[in-house]
Amino acid sequence: MSGVAEGVAPVEAERLEETGASRPTRDRHRWPFGAPLAVLVVGLTVTGILCWISSGLYTRNETRLLKLRAQDVGAVLTAALPSVQTPLASATALANATGGNVAKFEQFVAPYLHGNPFVSVSLWQVNATDRGPLAVVGAPPVLPPSTARARDFFARAAASSNLNIVGFLRRPPLRLGYAFTPTSSGSFAAYGESSLPSNRYAPVQNNSAFNDINYAFYLGRSAKPAELLIASVHRLPLTGRHATVTIPFGDTAFTVTVAARGPLAGTLPKRLPWAIAIAGILLTIAATLLTVVLVKRRQDAVGLAGELEQVADENRRLYAQERGIAQTLQHALLPDTLPQLPGLQISARYEPGVEGVEIGGDWYDVLALNDRRLLLVVGDVSGKGLQAAATMAALRFAIHAYAVEGQAPQTFLPKLSGLVNVSVDRQIATVLCAVIDIPSHEVSVTSAGHLPPILISDRGGEILEIPVGLPVGVDRNASYTSTTVSAAAGATLIVFTDGLVERRGENIDVGLERLRAQVSSNHASLDQLLTQLLSELGEHAPDDTAVAGIRWLN
Amino acid sequence: MTEGALDSQPQFAIQESAEPTGRVHVAVSGELDLATVPVLEQRLDQLKAENRSVRLDLSAVEYMDSTGIRLLIQVLTGQDPAGPTVEVEDSFTPAVRRVIELVGADRLLAGA
Numbered sequence: 001m002s003g004v005a006e007g008v009a010p011v012e013a014e015r016l017e018e019t020g021a022s023r024p025t026r027d028r029h030r031w032p033f034g035a036p037l038a039v040l041v042v043g044l045t046v047t048g049i050l051c052w053i054s055s056g057l058y059t060r061n062e063t064r065l066l067k068l069r070a071q072d073v074g075a076v077l078t079a080a081l082p083s084v085q086t087p088l089a090s091a092t093a094l095a096n097a098t099g100g101n102v103a104k105f106e107q108f109v110a111p112y113l114h115g116n117p118f119v120s121v122s123l124w125q126v127n128a129t130d131r132g133p134l135a136v137v138g139a140p141p142v143l144p145p146s147t148a149r150a151r152d153f154f155a156r157a158a159a160s161s162n163l164n165i166v167g168f169l170r171r172p173p174l175r176l177g178y179a180f181t182p183t184s185s186g187s188f189a190a191y192g193e194s195s196l197p198s199n200r201y202a203p204v205q206n207n208s209a210f211n212d213i214n215y216a217f218y219l220g221r222s223a224k225p226a227e228l229l230i231a232s233v234h235r236l237p238l239t240g241r242h243a244t245v246t247i248p249f250g251d252t253a254f255t256v257t258v259a260a261r262g263p264l265a266g267t268l269p270k271r272l273p274w275a276i277a278i279a280g281i282l283l284t285i286a287a288t289l290l291t292v293v294l295v296k297r298r299q300d301a302v303g304l305a306g307e308l309e310q311v312a313d314e315n316r317r318l319y320a321q322e323r324g325i326a327q328t329l330q331h332a333l334l335p336d337t338l339p340q341l342p343g344l345q346i347s348a349r350y351e352p353g354v355e356g357v358e359i360g361g362d363w364y365d366v367l368a369l370n371d372r373r374l375l376l377v378v379g380d381v382s383g384k385g386l387q388a389a390a391t392m393a394a395l396r397f398a399i400h401a402y403a404v405e406g407q408a409p410q411t412f413l414p415k416l417s418g419l420v421n422v423s424v425d426r427q428i429a430t431v432l433c434a435v436i437d438i439p440s441h442e443v444s445v446t447s448a449g450h451l452p453p454i455l456i457s458d459r460g461g462e463i464l465e466i467p468v469g470l471p472v473g474v475d476r477n478a479s480y481t482s483t484t485v486s487a488a489a490g491a492t493l494i495v496f497t498d499g500l501v502e503r504r505g506e507n508i509d510v511g512l513e514r515l516r517a518q519v520s521s522n523h524a525s526l527d528q529l530l531t532q533l534l535s536e537l538g539e540h541a542p543d544d545t546a547v548a549g550i551r552w553l554n
Numbered sequence: 555m556t557e558g559a560l561d562s563q564p565q566f567a568i569q570e571s572a573e574p575t576g577r578v579h580v581a582v583s584g585e586l587d588l589a590t591v592p593v594l595e596q597r598l599d600q601l602k603a604e605n606r607s608v609r610l611d612l613s614a615v616e617y618m619d620s621t622g623i624r625l626l627i628q629v630l631t632g633q634d635p636a637g638p639t640v641e642v643e644d645s646f647t648p649a650v651r652r653v654i655e656l657v658g659a660d661r662l663l664a665g666a
Contacts, residue, residue, distance in 0.1 A: 380620060383624070384588060422624065422627055422628045423631070428620075428628075430657060449656075451656060470662075471627065471658065474631055502619075504585070505616075509652060543619070
């Protein structure tokens with residue numbers, strides 16, 4: 001069922017705006033803020049945290065690696081200790097064993113000169129350092145002989161079982177001096193000096209295992225600039241991240257500071273935080289835009305749903321309005337008050353159908369022609385809605401006009417086909433007219449395609465058999481014949497539309513017989529009878545129904 | 555084959571086949587009422603616009619209300635002599651036949 005009134009088209013969204021109906025409460029064109037902003041903030045925060053974490057991991061790793069490198073350097077230095085200690089120990093032992101034999105001493109220490117590791121090796125008498133060395137191989141030692149310094153140095157060396165070290169770092173030539181006496185009982189000591197570059201600079205070889213770091217070695221337990229021995233850079237202190245280790249060496253120590261020349265673990269971990277940052281920002285931007293699109297789509301959908309609902313509401317309103325109009329029309333057209341005529345009871349009912357929103361085209365009419373004659377009309381326009389109601393109104397008023405002029409139904413019924421035409425209007429109407437002459441009890445019935453009336457007497461109900469003419473709207477030249485019957489005293493004539501007797505799936509004769517049975521031996525008043533007949537229908541009447549009746553009082 | 559959807563009623567259906575003469579045989583089944591008449595009417599209008607002659611077979615129509623009667627009468631009386639013909643088969647179920655008689659439209663069939 002289309003449910004659409006024939007006269008009013010449903011409202012579309014565009015027309016809704018034309019009429020100035022209110023917009024959906026949420027403006028469709030406002031850009032969404034909340035969710036995308038949240039996505040952006042979360043995305044950037046997560047990216048930031050990941051960057052920070054990876055950067056921290058990188059830093060910690062670099063620091064750890066640097067420390068290890070420093071320890072590696074320290075290990076190398078520690079490994080160098082024997083290369084200094086052993087020759088001096090052996091030379092001292094030899095001197096003590098040979099009573100200070102110079103030639104043997106010189107011969108023994110010769111291979112250790114020229115930086116292997118010494119530039120100078122000399123033989124000294126422990127108790128008589130003021131006299132200077134007994135023998136010198138290589139460069140002359142810078143240790144000043146007749147000084148308290150020399151005396152203290154050799155006294156210390158003789159007393160300890162450690163390699164003793166002394167540094168000459170004030171002015172060139174820069175030297176480190178070493179002495180090692182295995183026992184404290186000898187009177188001789190071998191003393192060696194190794195040299196340092198006067199500018200204290202020694203770059204790391206490119207093919208060295210340590211080419212990833214810069215270093216600075218200091219004599220002593222702290223990195224005092226005055227105690228700098230050698231470094232791989234010109235400018236100190238070392239810049240950037242550095243690690244310091246102190247390596248015990250003989251009776252003193254070397255302090256080693258190393259700094260990374262580049263990322264020790266390679267460039268990838270260094271670049272990783274940046275890669276994370278860039279990827280994270282790009283992903284966040286993409287996610288934010290996606291969120292904007294999704295939220296906006298949802299907004300649009302919600303807005304559209306709201307608009308559609310508004311359209312639906314408007315349509316409902318219009319349908320209700322139209323049904324209201326049709327109902328008002330019908331109510332206005334159907335007689336409120338029935339004429340009162342002496343000797344006759346008159347009653348009528350109209351019942352709209354239970355199905356659908358639209359009004360049907362059924363009507364009844366009761367017209368007093370004069371004080372003794374009555375015209376009872378019942379009719380049914382095909383279709384529903386405003387069009388059916390309008391046609392019904394036209395027909396009803398036309399019948400009024402003709403009847404008041406005195407025209408008989410068989411005369412005016414064809415003329416009604418001038419108001420309705422099945423080919424043009426796609427409508428027909430069935431009409432039943434019953435002219436009642438009250439005093440003579442005569443009923444003259446004319447049917448244009450309509451169901452016959454039922455006449456009730458003591459014998460029961462009788463469906464009148466009458467010829468049926470064409471419905472109105474088919475042929476302007478149609479002819480109609482009237483049938484006259486005599487009604488008994490107290491008889492009842494009821495005219496009705498097919499809504500009263502018709503049910504789907506049932507031959508209409510069954511309904512007519514049912515009606516006949518209902519009215520036979522029914523002693524209710526006319527009003528009560530009509531009410532009963534309509535209430536019997538109940539849910540069986542999707543169609544609207546009109547029923548009108550007269551009863552002779554005598 | 556076009557179908558109309560009704561709630562629990564017998565299924566309304568239009569079945570068409572072309573006859574050797576080029577005439578269209580339109581067979582309707584189910585109910586012809588307020589809901590389904592517009593569908594059939596539209597189809598007949600379409601065929602008329604295509605200048606196709608129609609043989610309308612309503613023998614399988616089980617129920618016809620006033621709208622169906624209206625369409626039947628319209629088809630039977632509204633023939634344009636210059637246009638394609640619509641012939642209605644005089645073959646109906648007893649219930650529908652009775653309704654046609656009560657409405658006085660059977661004389662239109664006899665003449666067709």
